Amino acid sequence: MVYTTFDELIAAAKSKPHTARMAVAAAGDSHTIEAVLRAREEGIVSPILVGDKTVIDEALAEFGATVPEEDIYDVPDLAESARKAVALVVEGKADFLMKGKLDTAVLLKAVVNKEHGLGQGRTMSHFTMFQVPGYHKLMVPVDGGMVTYPTLEQKKDIIMNTVDTLRSMGYDNPKVGVLACVEKVNPKMPETVEADALKQMNLKGEIPGCVVEGPISYDCATVKEIADFKGFHSPCAGDCDVLVAPNIHAGNIMGKMLACTCGAKMAGFIVGAKCPIVMTSRGSTPEEKYLAIVISALAAEKRAQH
């Protein structure tokens, strides 16, 4: 299974047998509440709102909505609301987490807490998914928001986080391209050496559940005709689901070029912890927040079954 549009993902999320329970830290934010309510109306999530109850109630009233009293936790302090939301997941009362109106660093601190947090010993990374007018299926460039200069080991983690997420959404065997400016291994370009190392790990079964190709240039990764012309043969040629950027700058430029210049729609969340973490930025529209909730709920499906 491979998804072509977000509508397909939304339909899949709506038809899940289990409604994922989502804990929202510092939930008192109009855009956040709007997105949460839309996902709730569509049966995609069952929200648990943590934060300043007065502010949450005001935001709910803005949309003429209510939430059962037991699903609101009155925790006005931001750091405390982050800890409480994380605790709800740890205690099995929620399946995944969403960041409301608080700094990313504050939520992450609660997430990575050794004793009470959600770490699982793997580097966390930013999973982003784009519906791109110029591409034949959803494109997943990683990582443009979390890991700055990934080591080989961290790149492996990024790929595994991403592939596990796609598989939990229904993908069978995602195609992963590790990007560089060329297709040949060049000892003067460490990115090409590491891309090849990741491909070898995949062939040896150390990165399972996907096909990894690299080094591969963006054109060979996304346009079959160009790959053919260059004599570059691979199941990933022109058909990559996942594009692994050399570092955060390249990944960030990719994602922003897709959104700002290519007219792509974006959804993303943090992967690598024990559950998906919806962590959209201040500037995200309710639509972007909603899509992030949808794909996170889908990825949290396995947790929701327990």
Add this chain to the structure above:
Amino acid sequence: MVYTTFDELIAAAKSKPHTARMAVAAAGDSHTIEAVLRAREEGIVSPILVGDKTVIDEALAEFGATVPEEDIYDVPDLAESARKAVALVVEGKADFLMKGKLDTAVLLKAVVNKEHGLGQGRTMSHFTMFQVPGYHKLMVPVDGGMVTYPTLEQKKDIIMNTVDTLRSMGYDNPKVGVLACVEKVNPKMPETVEADALKQMNLKGEIPGCVVEGPISYDCATVKEIADFKGFHSPCAGDCDVLVAPNIHAGNIMGKMLACTCGAKMAGFIVGAKCPIVMTSRGSTPEEKYLAIVISALAAEKRAQH
């Protein structure tokens, strides 16, 4: 002056008072000849063809065209044809250079030759210009093809090469954004430190003829509304002409994403030598080669006046 489309550049090239003389190394290639003849018909260049005369004549015959005998140099050996084409520029018989059907390395060897070459003590870089459906003017991402991991000094050279080229095309004061994933200087991210250093050099007059902003993220560099939302104020916000990539991988991904996914048209050539060097790849269409000739001819205008 700022250009919005390639058509504007073509019109400017057609109306130049001087026809630039272009020496083509290893000219016996059908796509190359097609592009050269089109530019000649439009009065944009006066070509001098260097290479195996039999093959050149065949390629010309394919388009029912001829070239004055004195404008063909019969030099069948590839390395020798590169040296001869370079010599024509050095001797003042040609204003700029084009690569025909030979390896880039062979032509570059002749170009960088200390005694007989075209070097001018500055790092050479790849100048690329894109007409992007999603952007309000031509976009110039650099460098995605030449300098692999530019040092601060090399980034300065890349900017100066690019700005000099744009100014020779008619731009007044190009806006240059030095890209990173954030807008703040972060000592843990050398790209942000160097971007700020380049901005300071510009403010001190060490990089003249342009406005340099950095570090700047791709969204702030290309979308004014996002920059405003983020509180990022700069004359470059949402209006960059030039986008400086952190390294060749990021630059390459940018250019290829524009061409393969955003539906952009591309033209490029090598800058930083004593004259423009048209160096399109094997896979370039005659249209791409033609556009590269057009912008190079425009950039060579000052030389052509002598």
